[in-house]
Amino acid sequence: MIGSPLLDVANLSVTFGSGPAAVRAAVGVSFTLEAGRTLCLVGESGSGKSVTALAVMGLHGKGAHVAADRLALAGESLTGVSPARLAAIRGREISMIFQNPMSSLNPAFTIGYQIAEAIRLHEAVDKAAARRRALDMLEHVRIPDARRHLDSYPHALSGGMRQRAMVAMALACRPKILIADEPTTALDVTVQAQILDLIETLQREFATAVLLITHDLGVVAEMADEVAVMYAGRIVEKGPAAALFDAPAHPYTEGLLAAVPDHRSARKERLSEIPGNVPVVNREIPGCAFAPRCARARPVCAERSPRLEAIAAGRASACLRRAEIEAERAGHVLPCREDRHA
């Protein structure tokens, strides 16, 4: 790859509070995002996926302390940059959409006005031009009767339409990156499919990179080029989507994939479950954070903290027993092959 990636995050940490009571919401998170690609950050509640995204946007609150070895957008570092520059980057270079479009749209202004304002914030265009662009965006996100909805207030729109309006606003300035934080979680399945399709279409059209944050592995399977699985503030596995779904390297990923009921196999067996609870990251967990719930854990897992290590083409996993597990798997497969040959 020539030049630096579009978004380059290395060793990002987000800490709330200080001293022994500090909550380390994200620890040593590293990833890169290339233009036009989709990276999915997957995790359950408290995994640090949203915190990571907010830190990238510089939208973490005052209480959070963000540290990173590298946090760069198209080669320009975002750490230590002036608030004014950051504000200029937000919306123009990176924009974000959220789970609840109602609370991210201002109920006091019309949709058209809010989109036009977002454009005028970053570009020197007059009101009429901005309004034309807003209308154009609404048509782009396929809001029916866009001209009328330009003057609608957010409450007059359905959930799906509001999310479309949010997408229109986020993409109005043709940002290089769209961060979508659980954009379809509050929506019905048929509407979810519409929004995912919309994001994909616009991504292709504008060559936008998408950082998609979700807990839903189905959404990941639909959208992701690359996947990073987070658990208790750390990335435990990352890699190309197909490879990761084919053969998850980390026991947590493996467990998650196995725990999702699939309607296509209408069987009435027990689902395989991950025992225990989702951890609350309010204290340092010695060793691997997943060890208490891991079926493959050995005593060593509770002592040493695993590092994210490269395994194969673009893949990495943070598991102390990775090599053994792989050997185990290979052991399972090999005899079968011999059988078949015999």
Added chain:
Amino acid sequence: MAPAPASGPGLATTVPAPRRVAFRRPGAAVIAGVAVLGTLVVIAVVAPLLIHDYVSINTGARLLPPGSEHWFGTDHLGRDIFDRTMVGSRNSLVVGACVALATTLLGVLFGLVAGYFRVVDSVLMRAMDGMMAIPGVLLAIALVSLLGGGLWTVIVAITVPEVPRTARLVRSVVLTLRELPFVTAAISVGTSTPKILLTHILPNAVGALTVQATYVCASAIIAEAVLSFLGVGTPPDIPSWGNVMAVGRQYFQLAPWIIGFPGVLLSVLVLAINTLGDSLRDRLDPHLARRSGL
């Protein structure tokens, strides 16, 4: 291969829950509030037993400034302000406590009924609106002229306009709570309506109510002082902070201590009660308690 499925009960939940957050150290403001309130309660109980002569007139000692003989000075009739203020604290506290209690009891009754039973809601709440529209001072004047001045007249006069406020609060809490799934759950496991009101709704309203009660108490103490100040409260032979200050009004330029000492005590007491109310609100709210328990 998938990890071995967890089999058998218990396995999924072997992680023990954290212990409940125990006693939390109160802040300095709360300690100060408790100290102030405690001291004044002791004074209110003890002072009338120790100090008997707070009415006799001593023309030789009129309008004396604070000194070693009279700590808080004397009024225009030569009465000791310290004695009158100390004895008067009983009046203020009794009024505050009685009004808070009466208001809470009546407010809970009306609020629960109005909030849970839709049928009587509008009738009851309109009646409450009517009560709210009666100005306390006018009611006090009317009651004093009907029944004569006295402590109970003051309590009734202050309680009547306060009840609707508490009732409204209780009603709004009930309206919120009754829609929550745990109330629906109680209905579906066969809990009777009175039991739902007493075991599910009222305990969850206690926090808001306690806080409200402290505010009512504080404002009742002020209202008593105001009524006495205006001459429609406690009669002059029973000292209260209000009527001590009422006297001081005429001599404010000559003898500011008459109005000053009871005034300062009144402010301190109200501040202490409000501080306690605020800290109670923080403590009684289970969500806040959980957050700080992290």
Added chain:
Amino acid sequence: MPEAVAVLEVEDVVRHYGPPRRPVRAVDGISLTIRPGETVALVGESGCGKSTLARVILRLEPPTHGRIRLDGEDITELSGAALRDRRRLAQMVFQDPYASLDPRMTVEAIVREPLDNYRVGAPEERRICVAALLRRVGLVEEFAERFPHELSGGQRQRVGIARALALQPKIIIADEPVSALDVSIRAQVINLLMDIQRELGVAMLFVSHDIGVVAHLSHRICVMYLGRMMETGPTETIIRRPQHPYTRALLDAIPVSHPSLRRPRRLLEGTPPSPSNPPQGCRFHPRCGFAQACCRSAMPELRSLGGGTSVACHLAPLADASSTQGDHVQ
């Protein structure tokens, strides 16, 4: 078909809100029957009336019209003590594990409440019964003294299930019981519900928007749209050979399970109209790709296609039903 008395019979139940002249038709003529030990799933998008129907079945709301029979007895007109007595046969599990437990009660008090209400056994026996119930849902005894805020979401949902089991109901009505839970916890609770159902033979009405979960644990599926039943039948049939265009759209909208299965999306356009002003004719026709003139004028009745499947569509059985089959069955 077994001859056993149906645990639950819902007959043409209607629930309207607001002014009778222009009501919100939350539930508009639903009939369904659940036999002992059977799990029936009620599937639909938000606003289809599935949760309202669940509340009406439990008589938490009165039906505007129709009959509800619980274990053979008509409970439509019951009230007061008689209703309370009948209610113990149908218990509910709620969506939100946070809001469905009284924050001021201990786990023991929560699970014990139904036993106290119906005076089940002697007071000291109830304690033992609570411990047994907690064990049954996979909670160790120490949880009895805990308060809900000390528990995780999954543990709370287990407490909610224990409470629902306390009165040994004939049917459990579960309203989105896993949709608020984390993915790794969801499987635990689904397994628990299935185990309990198998062991105790209790019937279950499972209300959900997630057809994946529903397909996994139900015997039969009822698909609702705008207060009407669109299709009902054995789970296997519905999943593999959906007859109603809406059922198909629902299945098409489910995300794939593996990136290699991505296909061009067949999108259902638009959003459901308001139940206060439902379209003429078939409720689904404005969004239906197959709609014809008859769909716009006449409301299709639910009719049987054999094999236990019934569909409310003028065009069923759809001609190209088999061609889409490949997409629904891997």
